[in-house]
Amino acid sequence: MKLRCVLRILAAAAVPGIVALMSYAQTPSTSGFQRGFDGQRKADLGDGTFLNPVLAGDHADPSVLKVGADYYMVHSSFESVPGLVIWHSRDLVNWEPVGPALNRYIGNVWAPDLIEHKGRFYIYFPALGANRLTNMVVWADDIRGPWSDPIDLNVGNIDPGHAVGPDGKRYLFFSAGYMAPLSDDGLSIAGPAKKVYDGWQYPEHWEVETFAQEGPKILRRGEYYYMVLAEGGTAGPATSHMVIMARSKSIEGPWENSPYNPIVRTQSAAEKWWSRGHATLLDGPDGKQWYLVYHAYENGYYNLGRQTLLEPVEWTEDGWVKASGYDVARPIPMPAGGSAVTHGHPLSDDFSTSKLGVQWAFFHPDEPLGALHRYEDGALVLKANGTSPKDTRPLTLTTGDHAYEIEVEIERDEDAIGGLMLFYSERLFAGLGFSKDHKLEYWKGDISNFDRPAEIGRRYFLRLRNNHHVVTVWFSADGQNWTKHWMQFEVSGYHHNVAGGFLALRPALLAAGKGEVRFRNFKYKALP
Numbered sequence: 383m384k385l386r387c388v389l390r391i392l393a394a395a396a397v398p399g400i401v402a403l404m405s406y407a408q409t410p411s412t413s414g415f416q417r418g419f420d421g422q423r424k425a426d427l428g429d430g431t432f433l434n435p436v437l438a439g440d441h442a443d444p445s446v447l448k449v450g451a452d453y454y455m456v457h458s459s460f461e462s463v464p465g466l467v468i469w470h471s472r473d474l475v476n477w478e479p480v481g482p483a484l485n486r487y488i489g490n491v492w493a494p495d496l497i498e499h500k501g502r503f504y505i506y507f508p509a510l511g512a513n514r515l516t517n518m519v520v521w522a523d524d525i526r527g528p529w530s531d532p533i534d535l536n537v538g539n540i541d542p543g544h545a546v547g548p549d550g551k552r553y554l555f556f557s558a559g560y561m562a563p564l565s566d567d568g569l570s571i572a573g574p575a576k577k578v579y580d581g582w583q584y585p586e587h588w589e590v591e592t593f594a595q596e597g598p599k600i601l602r603r604g605e606y607y608y609m610v611l612a613e614g615g616t617a618g619p620a621t622s623h624m625v626i627m628a629r630s631k632s633i634e635g636p637w638e639n640s641p642y643n644p645i646v647r648t649q650s651a652a653e654k655w656w657s658r659g660h661a662t663l664l665d666g667p668d669g670k671q672w673y674l675v676y677h678a679y680e681n682g683y684y685n686l687g688r689q690t691l692l693e694p695v696e697w698t699e700d701g702w703v704k705a706s707g708y709d710v711a712r713p714i715p716m717p718a719g720g721s722a723v724t725h726g727h728p729l730s731d732d733f734s735t736s737k738l739g740v741q742w743a744f745f746h747p748d749e750p751l752g753a754l755h756r757y758e759d760g761a762l763v764l765k766a767n768g769t770s771p772k773d774t775r776p777l778t779l780t781t782g783d784h785a786y787e788i789e790v791e792i793e794r795d796e797d798a799i800g801g802l803m804l805f806y807s808e809r810l811f812a813g814l815g816f817s818k819d820h821k822l823e824y825w826k827g828d829i830s831n832f833d834r835p836a837e838i839g840r841r842y843f844l845r846l847r848n849n850h851h852v853v854t855v856w857f858s859a860d861g862q863n864w865t866k867h868w869m870q871f872e873v874s875g876y877h878h879n880v881a882g883g884f885l886a887l888r889p890a891l892l893a894a895g896k897g898e899v900r901f902r903n904f905k906y907k908a909l910p
Contacts, residue, residue, distance in 0.1 A: 388747075395815075419728040420781055421908030425475050425692075426725065431713035432692070434655070435680070438782020440687030440886030442518060442616075443493040443541075443597065446474075446662040446675045447503075451721075453664075454525055455675070456505060457690070458492035459484065459745040460885060461807075462737030462778065465491050466505055466526065473667055474675070474692055479727060482723065482739035483520050483529040487511075489746050492884070493541040499552070504568055505529075506542040506554060513702055517542050517554070521571060537571045545600035545607070547633045555609070557596040561634070581613060582626045582639045591615020591622040597660040600633075606701065607633050610674075612659040613644075616688070617679070617878050619895025620651035623659030625676060627703060628880050642704040646674060646693065654681050654711035655691060663695070663703065668719030672697065678710075683784060685806070685851075685877040687886030729779060729906035733762040745805065745890075747775045761900040764893035766787045766798040770822070771811040776890040778805055785909035788889050789845040791861065792816075795897030802844040804853060804873060805890035808883045812871040814844060814855045815892055825871050834843070835865070846889070848873070 418424040425432040437444075443458040451472055459465030464482030471477045484491065489511020496505050504521045507531070517539070518532040539556035544564075546552055550565035554571075559579035563572040567744050581595040590613075595613040606629040615622045624647035628637040646658050661676035672695050677688035694706040694714065708714050731737055736757060748753055749765075754775065756763050768774030794800040796818055803813020803824050815822040816838055823830040835857070843858040851874035856864040876887045889906075893899035 392500070403602070403796050412618070413754075417723075417727050417908065420730055420906045422726060422781070423730065423787075423908065424724065424725050427713060428714070430716055432716055433713050434691040434693075434710050434780065435678075435689035436675075436692045437469070437477055437690035438686070439689060439780045440782075440888070441690040441780075442677045442688035442884065443660050444662060444675050444677060444690045445494050445496045445505075446664055447496045447498055448664050449498055449525070451667065454480070454496060454688070456483070456494050456496045458494065458884070459743070460490055460492055460883070461487075462743035463487045463747050463751065464743055466494060466507065466520070467739065468496070471720075471723060473722055474673060474717050475720075476625055476722040476724065476725040478723045479740045480526055483527065484532065485739070486531075488518065488532055489514075495541075495543050495599070497544040499544070499546070499568060499613050502568075504544065505804070508540040508542065510618060511617065515540070517556075529757055533569050535571050537575060539575065540598045541598065543598040543600050543609075543611075545633060546602075553633060555598040557594075557598075559595060578635045579609065579628065579637045581611075582643050583625070584613065584644070588614075588621045589621050590624075591618030599662050601663055604701065605631055607631070607704075608663070609637060609727065610645075610661050610663045612661070613759075614647075614657075614659065616659065617884065620653070620679075620681070621648050621680075623648070623657035625659050625661045629701070636787040640702050642698070642702050645695065645703060645705060646676065648678070651681070655679070656681055656684075657688075658691065658710075666717040666719065667715070667721075671717060672703065673717070676844070682874075684879065685879075685887040686782060687780075688698035688884075689782060701761060711732075729781065729811055731762075731904040731906075733757060733760055733902060733904070741779050742777050743779075744775050744777055745807075758900075761793075761902045761905075762891075764891065764899050764901065765794070766893045766895045766897050768894050770799075770894055771801075771803065771805060771824055771890075771892060772827070772829070774892065774894045774902050776803070776892050778806050778888040778890040780886065780888055781906070783908040785846045785847075785849045786889075787845065787905075787907045787909060789843065789903075789905040790891065791841070791843050791902040793841040793900040793902070794895075795899070796840070797896040798899050799892065800842075800899040801892035801894070802846050802855070803892055804848060804876070804887050806876045806887045807881055807883050807885055810876040810887075811890075812853050812873055812876070813846060813890075813892070814857060814867055815894070816842060816857075817895060823869060825869065847909070893903065 466483040494507035562575035624644035627640040655678040792800040801815025853871040
């Protein structure tokens, strides 16, 4: 509800215009992809090409920073804590997690901008909490942390984009074309925000969600400042989101719209990637080839959330950027001059060390993270809270696979509930749990109680398979002999266009009721 209200405030009516449709069509790829840890899909095909996405799963609103030969990227973390997880790459295709920059809940966090200024790193981001929308910043002298506590900038709008003027003064651009001056240290707003850009008006007959001029990223090149931003709404129809561009010789405008707009847009629901937008423009490892890094929904897998894509672009003789004509649904040549890092990380977890903030995150935690969990004798111990997925703080992980199987050993206290599920939000979830009296079925956001099988005590095993949206759950008393739960769930509709929130359907561990729940030997395996 809160996000929908924000979108209504930010939306504006589009004025009709006439532009040419992009000349190339895209079709879904029949090419396969490589497999990484636990069989997870990865972009680098190992033959000098890559296949999007470069980061599979829920990695929305990418902001990418180049520092020497290194690239760093951060995404929206929404209700998940730890949040603002930073990723590192040397070729824009293979990415390894560095760690989180935000370790406490401050509200719904999205659309960050990661920048470096005079040797210090900053992440600017909107936060919506307690019915108040503001923008915040965290900073660090080392990209790997420690990061500061969030500082409230006490300014509205969303999607801050950092810029430096010719006199060295700093600014933040926002949604709807607003700009505000920053203090020299970048930690406070130095004056009122003012509107400097009206956006680009697409044809009225286009099927989009809403105008939603947002996500400005500012780049200085030659005599121009370039603004790369999104319009059309980030979800809704497949053809909604798009990347547009404008430029100005003055940071305050006037801004001239690109004759090549939109630089990127999904043309048809038949394409593999929907709602492509919210881009960062930067040069590749060789300093010659340029790229857009942006997010998109995958046709048929909307519930994976917005995934991160990489697309080559080219500079025109008249100083604009246009798409290079590659089909982002098919293999694309690897960026020249880069070197690969280890991509991703295993999702299987024996809980011998903490992967909080790299793999695991709590959904909307209302207590300090240290009060919610601990590690003990090879087990992850979660504090039980709430009564069900409707009011608890499940521990979730992000996956980008179309099909997978997960399994975990659970030991619950007498008055606790331990479960394994797929969790979108408190409105949509599917899985199974056990209390001292009941087997608890979670489906479509509802809870059904059944008698607990006699063989299931306080220690048991759960296995869940998501086979291209068909979810099957098994339970076992010993981890050897398994019983299939009689109900199977279809979860393709567990996504934003149904429940809102811009989230993704994620594997999750549930600890509800009173006391504690111990989890051991979590197994993840991607399936064909």
